[in-house]
Amino acid sequence: xxxxxCLLLTVLLCVTLLGCGKEFSGELPKLxxxxxxxxxxxxxNYIYGKIIEKLSPNALVLKLDxxxxxxxxxxxxxxxxxxxxxxxxxDKIEVKFSVMEKPLDxxxxxxxxxxxxYPLYLDAKPxxxxxxxxPTVCSxxxxxxxxxxxxxxxxxxxxxxxxxxxxxxxLIFPDGKEYYALxxxxxxxxxxxxxxxxxxKGEDTASFLEWALAEQGLTEREANEFIIYWLPLxxxxxxxxxxxxxxxxxxxxxxxxxxxxxSLLRVFMAYYPTEKEIDITPQTFDKFVxxxxxxxxxxxxxxxxx
Numbered sequence: 385x386x387x388x389x390c391l392l393l394t395v396l397l398c399v400t401l402l403g404c405g406k407e408f409s410g411e412l413p414k415l416x417x418x419x420x421x422x423x424x425x426x427x428x429n430y431i432y433g434k435i436i437e438k439l440s441p442n443a444l445v446l447k448l449d450x451x452x453x454x455x456x457x458x459x460x461x462x463x464x465x466x467x468x469x470x471x472x473x474x475d476k477i478e479v480k481f482s483v484m485e486k487p488l489d490x491x492x493x494x495x496x497x498x499x500x501x502y503p504l505y506l507d508a509k510p511x512x513x514x515x516x517x518x519p520t521v522c523s524x525x526x527x528x529x530x531x532x533x534x535x536x537x538x539x540x541x542x543x544x545x546x547x548x549x550x551x552x553x554x555l556i557f558p559d560g561k562e563y564y565a566l567x568x569x570x571x572x573x574x575x576x577x578x579x580x581x582x583x584x585k586g587e588d589t590a591s592f593l594e595w596a597l598a599e600q601g602l603t604e605r606e607a608n609e610f611i612i613y614w615l616p617l618x619x620x621x622x623x624x625x626x627x628x629x630x631x632x633x634x635x636x637x638x639x640x641x642x643x644x645x646x647s648l649l650r651v652f653m654a655y656y657p658t659e660k661e662i663d664i665t666p667q668t669f670d671k672f673v674x675x676x677x678x679x680x681x682x683x684x685x686x687x688x689x690x
Contacts, residue, residue, distance in 0.1 A: 412443045412462065420495075421486045431457065431496065432478040432504055432530065432571065435471055442468045443495075446479070449571070450531050462495040476504035478530070478573040502573040503688055504530065507637065509613050510652075510683030512566040513606065514549035517676060520643065522549050527638040530572025537561065539568060543640070574636045576654045578690050580667045581627030583658070589618045592626075600628065600651050601672030602682065610682050614653070617686065621657035625689075628667060629654050639681065646676030653684035 431453050437445035444463040448454050463479055471477065478501070485495040514522060525543025526532065532539060537557060544566055547557045555563045584592045590611060597607040618624050633652040641648075649672050 412439045412441075412464075415485075415487055415492070419488055421488060423484045423486060425482045428480045428482055428499060429484075430478055430480050431461065432573075433476070435473050435475045435477060436460070438468065438471070438473060442466060444468065444471055444477075445493075446477070446496075449533075457494045460493055462493050463501070464495055464497050465501060467501060471501070476506075476571060478502045478504050504571045504573055505685045505687055506533070507568075507570050507572070507652075507683050507685050510568050510637075510681055511609065512568075512639070512679065512681045513553050513564075514555060514566075514645075515553055515674070515678040515680070516549050516551060518551065520549050520677065521546055523547075523642045524566060525640045526568055526570070527640065528570045528572055529574070529636040530570055532568055532570045534567075534569040536567045537563060539566075570637070572636055574632055576627065576629060576687055576690070577632045578625065578627045578654070578664070580665045581625060582666060583623050583625050583662050583664055585623055585661075586619050586621040586657075589624060590615055596626075596628070596669075597651065597682075599669045601649050601674070602651060602680065606680060606682060610651075610684075614684055618655065618657075623658045623661055624655045625658055625662060625664065626653060626655040627664075628652065628669070641679055643677070645679040647672070647674050647678040649678075649680045651680075651682040654687050655684070656687050656689045658689070 431446070431448060433446045433448040433453075435444050436447045439445060439462070442464060444465060446461050446463050448457060448459060448461065479496055479498045480500045480502075481496045481498045483497040485497070487493070487495070512524065514520075516522075523543060523545045526539060537544065545558075547555050547563075549555055553564055555566070557563070582592065582596070593611050593614070594607060597610055598604075602610065629652045633654075634650055639648075639650065
């Protein structure tokens, strides 16, 4: 009986694959010039997504991330690259290009000839707190060099609009719902700055973060929420190389707030695990003073070793 069920499942799988229309055979189909429309642009365009397959000899299969890109290119594209061996299935990448080959046969995938390919990083759980001196109607918007992947409450095209912030940090939105902070995640390419930082034993992560976050100006509650999120991801690593980012982060994830706060603190940690201790010039932090209407944000990202 088990053999019959297995046979039926195998047949069903084969039928499903044959019916998909667009299959990956492990080889990139050859197309003659009269079978493709070659589109060239003087400007660099970009797409991003996750590598779902590698095809010999030099093609990566990329599944796109956003509805706008899917509408333009389809869910999947071929990336034709000599850097084939540099990337792995599961990697998230951003592809800059000015040449695109669009097969005239609509059952085939668009092919992209990249100018550059970069790894994409996930900004994990950035939280934004608002502390006005009196109840204040506010709006905020994230302008990201990449794509927002999750927001709560929903970040619309114009951001978070017309919510009332109270001195205790409570946020009341126009629909009457209450929040204690704004939350977002996103993917983007950024050149992180590891010229200074810290190499910390995994077992020392909690005590290090307590010190580092207090030095930068987070309250105990804000620091607790940061540590609760990041500690499980870091404490079991032999070492973590940690650098708190300033310009590299704020330039790639612009935060617009209306009315403008009197004091703004954006704490962002980039780190990567390592097996051995490394030497790195320690960071120092400027003292942050909370004056008037204050906005505080924290977030982080595990990145590739530079």
